[in-house]
Amino acid sequence: MHARKALFAIPLALGLAACGTGSDGGTSSGTGGHKAPGKAAPAKGVPGTEVTVADVGLGSILVDGRGRTLYAFTKDKEATSNCDAECIAVWPALTSPSPAAAGKGVEKSLLREAKQAGGAVQVTYGDWPLYYYVGDIAPGDVNGQGLDGEWFAVSPDGKLVRKSA
Secondary structure: OHHHHHHHHHHHHHHHHHEEEOOOOOEEEOOOOOOOOOOOOOOOOOOOOEEEEEEEOOEEEEEEOOOOEOEEEOOOEOOEOOOOHHHHHHOOEOEOOOOOEEOOOOOHHHEEEEEOOOOOEEEEEOOEEOEOOOOOOOOOOOOOOOHHHOEEEEOOOOOEOOOOO
C-alpha cells in the first residue's frame, strides 16, 4: 500500500506544481513548450469539450477530444461525485462551461452534466461523473485503469471496463 502511495506522490507533486488558479477558480496548466511527465493535466472549462471513443488495449473506451482516457469512480452514485479535494488532485474532473459534444461512437443520450458540491459542472456519462488520471501522460494511456479496484475506463454503452490494462 505504501508503495502505491509513493507511485502517486511523484506525478501528483509534479501535477500540483504545474497548476495555478485560473479566473474561474479552477486549476489550469501552463501553455506552450514541452510538458514534463505529470504536467499533462487536462484543460478545464475549455469551450467545445468533446467526448469520443477510442480503441485501446482495453477495447473501445471514452476519451476526450485529445484522446485522453476518461475514468469513472466506483464510489460515485447517480452522477454525484464522491471524489474529495485530495482525490481530485490525482483524478481531475472533466468539466465544461457548456454541454460537452458527443463525438463518434458516443451515445448522445448518455452524455450529460451534473453540478457538483463545489459548484463545478462535471461531464457525466450515464450515471458516471468523468475524470482524468494525472499518471496518464499521452493520448491512449490507461495507467489509471483498475487502480485501487475503484477506477475504471468507461465503455461507449456507459458500463465500466473491468479488464486489466
